[in-house]
Amino acid sequence: MNENPRMALTKGRLEKDTVNLLEAAGLDMEPVRKPSRKLILQVPQFPLDLILLKGPDVATYVEYGVADLGVVGKDVLLEDPKPVYEVLDLGFGRCRMAVAGPPEMAATPKKHLRVASKYPRIAREYFEGRGQSVEIIGQQGSVELAPLMGLADVIVDIVETGNTLKANGLVVLEEIVPISARLVVNKISYKTRRHEMNRLIDMMEKQLTNR
Ligand SMILES: Nc1ncnc2c1ncn2[C@@H]1O[C@H](COP(=O)(O)OP(=O)(O)OP(=O)(O)O)[C@@H](O)[C@H]1O
Ligand SMILES: O=P(O)(O)OC[C@H]1O[C@H](OP(=O)(O)OP(=O)(O)O)[C@H](O)[C@@H]1O
Structure with missing residues (x-):
């Protein structure tokens, strides 16, 4: 068992809101706010260590109990489901998973669709669930390019402000699922460190209800 409980934070877009939430919950987040390349940080005067990771790795670290x-986006949990407890919807990192494409695609149903996505599982499950035959083309980024370049008919991607779609002449065709950041807990830690887990969950939950 780790000495202090350990929390994995997603670096990048979710980082600032996570740090703000933990600070509001009463933790001294100075070590995370201070610019540094450190990936393991100790919360002063509180039994909690923080590690900084990319979203999919956060879920893996929690799955293995390391x-x-x-704190991880719901998109990550849907794309690569892990046996962890999802205990809180943290309410930030809000965006939606959507099918998008050129406006004319709305009026032209196709027998077989080519779909470009960084989320192949979500895309496949969505279309197959609707009986739509699809070929999923995996992408690493700049997904909006695919329909513009003729690589795919549509994309499945995250839409937040809609600016990227708009700038590239694409529109949302169908909404798949709303996304936000979630607090996940390792299943064994939840049992063996119940008191510590519940204390942290309660501290965070209180801040959410105060908002
Ligand atoms: N506009 C957005 N684009 C992507 N993710 C968003 C957006 N808005 C909120 N999110 C949430 O933020 C999480 C982290 O996104 P972030 O872009 O920092 O990491 P990433 O998807 O690994 O991208 P990158 O590879 O560019 O670092 C996502 O998993 C998602 O839940
Ligand atoms: O609706 P918006 O506010 O424009 O946000 C959505 C865009 O942001 C994300 O891309 P990201 O910036 O992570 O770039 P990448 O996928 O090309 O790496 C996502 O994949 C969309 O392209």
């Missing part, structure tokens, strides 16, 4: 808790 981290007891983690």
